[in-house]
Amino acid sequence: xxxxxxxxxxxxxxxxxxxxxxxxxxxxxxxxxxxxxxxxxxxxxxxxxxxxxxxxxxxxxxxxxxxxxxxxxxxxxxxxxxxxxxxxxxxxxxxxxxxxxxxxxxxxxxxxxxxxxxxxxxxxxxxxxxxxxxxxxxxxxxxxxxxxxxxxxxxxxxxxxxxxxxxxxxxxxxxxxxxxxxxxxxxxxxxxxxxxxxxxxxxxxxxxxxxxxxxxxxxxxxxxxxxxxxxxxxxxxxxxxxxxxxxxxxxxxxxxxxxxxxxxxxxxxxxxxxxxxxxxxxxxxxxxxxxxxxxxxxxxx
Amino acid sequence: xxxxxxxxxxxxxxxxxxxxxxxxxxxxxxxxxxxxxxxxxxxxxxxxxxxxxxxxxxxxxxxxxxxxxxxxxxxxxxxxxxxxxxxxxxxxxxxxxxxxxxxxxxxxxxxxxxxxxxxxxxxxxxxxxxxxxxxxxxxxxxxxxxxxxxxxxxxxxxxxxxxxxxxxxxxxxxxxxxxxxxxxxxxxxxxxxxxxxxxxxxxxxxxxxxxxxxxxxxxxxxxxxxxxxxxxxxxxxxxxxxxxxxxxxxxxxxxxxxxxxxxxxxxxxxxxxxxxxxxxxxxxxxxxxxxxxxxxx
Numbered sequence: 001x002x003x004x005x006x007x008x009x010x011x012x013x014x015x016x017x018x019x020x021x022x023x024x025x026x027x028x029x030x031x032x033x034x035x036x037x038x039x040x041x042x043x044x045x046x047x048x049x050x051x052x053x054x055x056x057x058x059x060x061x062x063x064x065x066x067x068x069x070x071x072x073x074x075x076x077x078x079x080x081x082x083x084x085x086x087x088x089x090x091x092x093x094x095x096x097x098x099x100x101x102x103x104x105x106x107x108x109x110x111x112x113x114x115x116x117x118x119x120x121x122x123x124x125x126x127x128x129x130x131x132x133x134x135x136x137x138x139x140x141x142x143x144x145x146x147x148x149x150x151x152x153x154x155x156x157x158x159x160x161x162x163x164x165x166x167x168x169x170x171x172x173x174x175x176x177x178x179x180x181x182x183x184x185x186x187x188x189x190x191x192x193x194x195x196x197x198x199x200x201x202x203x204x205x206x207x208x209x210x211x212x213x214x215x216x217x218x219x220x221x222x223x224x225x226x227x228x229x230x231x232x233x234x235x236x237x238x239x240x241x242x243x244x245x246x247x248x249x250x251x252x253x254x255x256x257x258x259x260x261x262x263x264x265x266x267x268x269x270x271x272x273x274x275x276x277x278x279x280x281x282x283x284x285x286x287x288x289x290x291x292x293x294x295x296x297x298x299x300x301x
Numbered sequence: 302x303x304x305x306x307x308x309x310x311x312x313x314x315x316x317x318x319x320x321x322x323x324x325x326x327x328x329x330x331x332x333x334x335x336x337x338x339x340x341x342x343x344x345x346x347x348x349x350x351x352x353x354x355x356x357x358x359x360x361x362x363x364x365x366x367x368x369x370x371x372x373x374x375x376x377x378x379x380x381x382x383x384x385x386x387x388x389x390x391x392x393x394x395x396x397x398x399x400x401x402x403x404x405x406x407x408x409x410x411x412x413x414x415x416x417x418x419x420x421x422x423x424x425x426x427x428x429x430x431x432x433x434x435x436x437x438x439x440x441x442x443x444x445x446x447x448x449x450x451x452x453x454x455x456x457x458x459x460x461x462x463x464x465x466x467x468x469x470x471x472x473x474x475x476x477x478x479x480x481x482x483x484x485x486x487x488x489x490x491x492x493x494x495x496x497x498x499x500x501x502x503x504x505x506x507x508x509x510x511x512x513x514x515x516x517x518x519x520x521x522x523x524x525x526x527x528x529x530x531x532x533x534x535x536x537x538x539x540x541x542x543x544x545x546x547x548x549x550x551x552x553x554x555x556x557x558x559x560x561x562x563x564x565x566x567x568x569x570x571x572x573x574x575x576x577x578x579x580x581x582x583x584x585x586x587x588x589x590x591x592x593x594x595x596x597x598x
Contacts, residue, residue: 027497031407034400035422038471041464042425045432045440052443103338111335120343122586127346129582131525133552134575137559138349168345175342201328201335229433231528232556256435260528263442271443278436285431 049282053275065276071242073262073270079277081244085252086284089159089234090227092248093166098220101171102209105178105216110204121179128172136236139165144237151249157239159248165233170223177222181215182208214296221292228284231256255281350579357576360569366577370538377566379574381540385455385548389534390523392459392544393466398516400463401470408471409478410500430468437465438529446533453547458534462526466519473518477511478504510592517592521585524578527552551578 057065060077068078104124108117143164144156189211193203209216231254239251240261253261259274259281266274322330368378404422412419441461451457481504489499505512527550535547536557549557551574558571 021495024495024497028411031403031411034403035407035412037400038404038422038429038467039425041467042428044444045429045436045464048440048444049436100338100341103335104342107335107339111332112339120339122590123343123346126350126582126586127342129521129525129586130349131527131552131555131578131582133527133555133559134353134578135349137555137571137575138352140559140562142348142352168349171342171345199324199328201331202324205331225431225433229435231433231435232552236556236559256433256528259435259439260532263439263532275439275443278439281433281436285433289431 049275049278052272053279054272056269056272056276057279059269060273065273066280069244071258073266073273074268077269077273077276079255079258079280081242082253082255082258082277083280085159085238085245086228086254086256086281088245088248089162089166089238089252089254090224092159092163093170093227094220094224096163097167097170098174098223100167101174101219101223102178102216104171105175105182105219106204106209108175108179109182110200110208124172124175127168128176132169132230132233133236135165135169136233139233139237147249153249155239155251157237157251159238159245159250159252162234162238162252162254163248165237166227166230169230169233170227173226174216174219174223177219178212178216181212181219184215185211217292217295221288224288225285228281228288229256231260235260255284353572353575353579357569357572357574360573361576365570365573369540377570379551379554379570379577381538382549382551382554382574384540385534386524386550388455388541388544388548389459389462389530389550390520392455393462393523394516394519396460396463397466397470397519401467401515402474402512404467404471405474405478406500406505409475410496410504426468426471429464430472434465434526435528437461438532441529441533452545453533453535453537454545455534455541455548456544458530458548458550459544461529461533462523465526465529466522469519469522470515473515474508474512477508477515480511481507510595513592514589517585517589521582524550524581524585525552527556531556551581 056077060068065077065079066083067080068076069080070076070078071081104120108120108124112120139161143161144158147153147156147158147161185208189207190203193207194200198206234254235257238253238257240253240257241251242253242258245252255277258277262270263274365378366383367380370379370381371377404426408419408422412422438461441457441464445451445457445460446453451460485503485507486499489503490496494502530550531553534550534553536549536553537547538549538554539546541548555571555574555578558567558574562568562571
């Protein structure tokens, strides 16, 4: 099969037959090339998004683009309403979803008997796997009409509907990562707290959750990333009006929805403006990851 | 984040007013909150799944699954969307799986751990995972559809999705490879096997369940994605003849259906399509469970 298993003729000096094994080098090179694909992908995407987005920034001006309140292509390109809608829908989803998710993670890691946790955990995984259009459809047929009746408004396609759908969608991400980080804690933390006479619940909230803070924050950050990046479910329930939402009972359009809705027919500067919207979206993600790194670093000291 | 501070402040307010709530009652209250939160999570899941299945299952029939799509009329099927979805899954996996697995082999078996180069690859993989899927759609539409001239086609969509699932495959495969005991490698080399022979005959077979799991996970991602798909693969409802044809996947189909929910028939179709999607997800979850179970034996 290869050089090392071949029998050397007697009398010859024993040395590696091929100092340079061509097969080895070929595969090493092949694996290396594959490893470069990821690097290449990121640089291509980055280059394209920025290159295509720049004309819109030049045309409208970065400040005007980000702070402009009117989106009327091809005349006016202001995405402040979309930025506001993205921030509010994400913040709202975090306020509703994260407390439920962390308590559920505590439930799975600490409270639930093993058989129950073994039933709930696959259910959470299922929740993670459901396609976002199915959540959007559910929101459209259940949550939107419920908002119409509850608040007595003509159309339930509102920021609030988006917040509720996103809150459900971020649950599995936050639950899974928080549970893992609570479980990863050394058992002495809990034992110590219990030995000092603290109750189980007290030790959970005063010792375990603070100790697992960096892991929980990572889960929350990933949940926020999912909420900011979500597109289809949002398009289906939020009404998509590109105007500044006055309250959470008004329709709104997020940054992602803006790209998805207009990309298929946009040309020229309009298309470039959608790329610029993508740059703003990426800026949010970078900001999020940066602050997460900062928070976790601060904790490490 | 907010829960963390909130739960803390709940405790401090509670402990601050000892006369109001004894420690025992605080415990009971928080205990109740934990059970309630878990209950809410489960209820939401059951609600979503039950609502879709109870309204959709009765409309899923053999005719619905294998029928042709008609814009109007009572007999409209989703066969074209199923074919497109299968094409999309197979093609994007054909691109991403070999590259992802080989990248993982490079990172675990060849690269010097912790070197600058490895850090660059890791950073790029993580960045890929962090890019919102709509930006992939934006990129795919300009790069694959327009610049490379592939048009709105299954191929454009699959290439875009391949980039999107690459980080999933790399990370999961890497974990599977790292779980292979060091003694396997040492044993291989001690018997005089070459590196590539050891990887091929010893390391990959024992990491296989983990690698299969990564492929199933990315299958789920490909089936579930919609925004990048309709921007690159379009939404033509014909059965695609080749990968150069435009096609509509199941998720894009459900999205389009919800844009035009006028007749009872359209509602039934939407519920039935959502049901098919949930059943697919259930089957994929089950498959990973079975493989994980084999792994533990």
